[in-house]
Amino acid sequence: MLYHSTRNKQIQVSSAQAITQGISKEGGLFVPESLPTISTQQLNQLIAMSYAERAEWVFSQFLTDFTSEEIHDCVKNAYHAQKFHSDNIAELSLLSKDTYMLELWHGPTCAFKDMALQILPYLLTTSAKKVTKDKKIVILVATSGDTGKAALEGFKDVAGTQMLVFYPEDGVSAMQKRQMTTQEGENVAVCAIHGNFDDAQTGVKQIFTNPEIAQKLEQHQMMFSSANSINWGRLLPQIVYYVSTYCELLKDEQIQMGEQVNVVVPTGNFGNILAAYYAKKMGVPLGKFICASNANNVLTDFIKTGTYNRIRDFHATISPSMDILISSNLERLLYDLSGEDEEKICEWFTQLNHTGAYTVDEGLKQRLQQEFYAGCCDDVQTKETIQRIFKTYSYVCDTHTAVAVKVAEDYKRETNDNRKMIIASTASPYKFANSVLEAIGGEIPADDYEQLDKLYQLSGLEIPKALAELKEKPVRFSESVDRNEMQRVVLQMLDLK
Ligand SMILES: *Cc1c(COP(=O)(O)O)cnc(C)c1O
DSSP, X not given: OOEEETTEEEEEEOXXXXXXXXXXXXXOOEEESSOOOOOHHHHHHHHTSOHHHHHHHHHHHHOTTSOHHXXXXXXXXXXXXXXXXXXXXXXXXXXXXXXXXXXXXXXXXXXXXXXXXXXXXXXXXXXXXXXXXXXXXXXXXXXXXXXXXXXXXXXXXXXXXXXXXEEETTSSOHXXXXXXXXXXOTTEEEEEEESOHHHHXXXXXXXXXXXXXXXXXXXXXXXXXXXXXXXXXXXXXXXXXXXXXXXXXXXXXXXXXXXXXXXXXXXXXSHHHHHHHHHHHHTOOEEXXXXXXXXXXXXXXXXXXXXXXXXXXXXXXXXXXXXXXXXTTHHHHHHHHTTSOHHHHHHHXXXXXXXXXXXXXXXXXXXXXXXXXXXXXXXXXXXXXXXXXXXXXXXXXXXHHHHHHHHHHHHHHHHOOOSEEEEEEXXXXXXXXXXXXXXXXXXXXXXXXXXXXXXXXXXXXXXXXXXHGGGXXXXXXXXXXXXXXXXXXHHXXXXXX
């Protein structure tokens, strides 16, 4: 299977190349030339398998330039009991009749990013061996909070790699910041920037595509790669949990084979929900995709109107991992829905760059709305939802997941669609303890760790060890710079002038 760029179909690469490179030279994203299919018979076979075995099967369909031993090793290193505190890796929990919470946060950093970032280092180092000769892989990450930590944890002390993470100084939760500034590992560094996530992401993209820097790296036997959700190696592992969840529902006799299930996703960069869309295109019987946004509702407007307009106020919300105005992975969806029209993609994304907006044509908009519903909610509604869900079901959800729950309720009310629903639960509530406590009441202790204890007293949900342990760890990274200094910070870390 080959992969081509969404902006130039002539560019065709192997999966190893796509994963190593991260983004295509001209700025496009790599997509598989066709999606493999899952038959009913195949789904039936997957039912009896473990998460890791299902992952192996899915990977083998896409990574045709990997040997089966390589795929087996990657999967074995990533999805096991020392890393995930859940036998199923992706844990399914019944919220209410017909509504399931897909808890994707039982990994080492307590957010769903672990699902992909625990395996990406293995996919990447295996890929790099195939396409480069002993080059050191330099990974730059722009993070709105969860990706940074998950990437650091995945890559720490992985031979042949070096990583630098940029995060918006005031755009992450206290726990997220502590997780990153205390990160261990000799090959990793973390730097705050004055600005928001989009500033960080734009800065990283500029460094990635700067030919002078690329040349410098080349001279020193290094190359850039990306662990952001634009990397195909991030997206592919996310397809697995939708396939696997459908199998779990079948296994538990919650659904009949072929029965469609709707999927609700709290969305930022559009990676998670896009993986669900790909799973459906492969043949998993999924229904509507419900795209939930916080006050940064650029996707809600886009799905409702067909116009993407990022010229609007940026809101720092209590669901910071969704504080995004440029949803990079949307490009892959538009490429697919436009019938792989690379010229249109170039046109729209050039417009987005220059004017901050673009409008897709009517046909595409209709296809989009057939598959997707969109809604949003603000911080007040998010907290109300956390409180209501806690009172009604004794279930504590984090601030991101609550956005999805709220939009799921709106969708049901508006449409009377009574298909069963999977709601992606993307972070442990302990990662956002402060906001969750504000929602479920009581006095909030000033100390971050006392907040964890308080939430435990109220909810009875076990505190993740990885968060409780942070208390004892020293801060290693306290640098904070302007966006225009990001380039200097990168060169400095790599000892390049
Ligand atoms: C990253 C993240 C999201 C958004 O996921 P995308 O794939 O970027 O749409 C939602 N919730 C949490 C907790 C996250 O970390």
